[in-house]
Amino acid sequence: MDEAVVSTFGFGLSDPALANLLQIVGLSLRVTLTALALAAVIGLPLGALIGISRFPGRKAVIIVVNALMGLPPVVVGLVVYLTLSRSGPLGALGLLFTPAAMVVAQTILIVPIVVALSRQTIEDLWGELGEHLRSLGLTDVAAVPTLLWEGRFALATALLAGFGRASAEVGSVIIVGGNIAGFTRTMTTTITLETSKGDLPLALALGGILICLTIALNAGAFAISRVGARHAG
């Protein structure tokens, strides 16, 4: 992250404030990217499997997954809160009010997006490549790595959609993270806090940083997949 950019948006913040801001931006990225990586590891193979396999109830599964793309973050936050709370089933892990809890909540939020979008991509690819792959002797499951790699450019878009949702949401992280200064305070929870303090310019500046980060990441991914797609056909 370019510090010049930050200070531009930070309206000439003092050094500790700038360090604080960078810490918040860093935590936000770490939480969201970790959740995204987990969602990719879980969601891409799952989406691919649903995309190529045929089983009874498959349509129902697809409808449910598509619907889960719209999971309200606060509901996910609440469920994760109750699960991770000391009085909840996973309370012994002591994860409530930690970044790990936020990762869990965001992963749950974006897995359905990754599954649904990769399912569509892989299903189309399977239609195009399926006979060739089966001719080579690959069973459905064995074809999954090939299909994921063949769909890499479209799947990158699915992951970007997941990143967008996770980085933009505040409803779940503020509940399970607790918005603890320096520990679980992310960009979106800071925006919420500064808004409630009535410091609207600072909240707006943070919003600007968030939007810029999202645009930069999307532009970067778009450029990479464009160049890649041109080279791979």
Add this chain to the structure above:
Amino acid sequence: MPQIFRRTFIAGLATLALGGMATAQTAAPTDTSIVVASTTSTQDSGLFDHLLPIFTAKTGIAVKVVAQGTGQALDTGRRGDADVVFVHAKAAEEKFLGEGFSKVRKPVMYNDFVLIGPKADPAGVAGTKDIAAALGAIVAKKAPFVSRGDRSGTHMAELALWKTAGVDLEKARGEWYREIGQGMGAALNTASAMNAYVLADRGTWLNFKNRGDLRISVEGDKRLFNQYGVMVVNPDKFPHVKAKEAQIFVDWLTGPDGQKAIADYKIGGEQLFFPNADQPGA
């Protein structure tokens, strides 16, 4: 080569996921930190930003503050998700004690509530000292009033004041009474946008920047007194509670160093909180 690239790509994803989880967990020195469930007013007023660095520098114990409404903060304690609760609603705190979720409640400090209102002052209460009369005037004029409506300490205090003023809220309730179910800052933002009256704690008000046409209408009434108390969550109920560190925090807060630090916190030369740990009945 792309074969290798693909393997690296997948391995990288997995590593990122696992590594991320690991760092996410180890990011804080969990053994020397406690979780304090407190209220939005202590956070939004900036008090914790002033107190905690002093405490941590002295004891090495990091304090993680989860700022919620008083009711929610007490519930967080009831679930065992905090080591300390630090709130301002004496009756609710005594209920918490009675249920055995804590063994001792100690008074820490007080500040006061103020009635905030628009410059136009439709209820004609600006500058008066009698909060009961002022609330009566607001009802009579049906002047817009924003209520927290979130079971917070401020909300409970507001409800008690309506009772003191002899207003039956259930009967008087109408378009003018707007319950928003949010924190102090959100309530002030709403009041600012609607030019409504709102009951706020002085600390949050002093630290609040988006005032618009709002100003203090009524202050100084003894009934606006706002007492804060602190409790260690009962380790007999929740064995994981860091009772030792939590007790160190409570002892510091109610001891001479903490009390002085509280008194030292000022915004624009004005003291926000008044330490009173030495008044056992507070």
Add this chain to the structure above:
Amino acid sequence: MRAEATILPLELDRLRFEADGRRLIDDVDLVVARGGPTVLLGPNGAGKSLLLRLAHGLVAPTSGEVRWAIGGGETAGRKRHAMVFQKPVMLRRSVHDNLIHALAAAGFCRSDRAARADEALARFGLRDHAGRAARLLSGGEQQRLAVARAWSLDPEVLFLDEPTAHLDPSATRAIETMITTLRAEGRTLVMATHDLAQARRLAARVVFVLGGRVVEDAPAEVFFDNPATEAARAFLAGELVW
């Protein structure tokens, strides 16, 4: 091609395939023994492609059986029959990596893959294209790669489904030359085509398919010079038969 146990003959036994209540393949019996190219000839929609897919195992028959001399058409755990499709299926990677992928998927051990891929590229004049993205090749080049890829798998039997249907005359010639090479190596080819001239150029045996049935099955010169059925005569005369 290595001399080892043969998967031939291939026997299709009362093969039947139905979809949506329509019988697309109707009790086909066919035996393919080791030998010159067998051409499935017939108009579009006759069921030639479907027959190839059934034989190759991509489609399961409604009833009947596809039998290889050795179970599943495999020797030493490797499938010994391959297929080239009408529309070449190219993966989004380089020409070389398309070969490597197929070899890996088909179960060739890591140490063999590079050598086989290089040999295939060299043999079919694709060496200069090795690093290019397969999907950016011309249609003719893609089909050449598809045939080379199938060849690299060392199949005893190769199914070809209208491999030149989308190609211009010069690309068609290139593919036919490759086919002749494969045949000279002793591989048994089974090819579907609706192109009469191509069948004349390549076939050793003609299986005339119409409406999901085998109407005529004869050595090529017999079929072309002296067709036994009215339908075949009409087809050879260029009168459309549906």
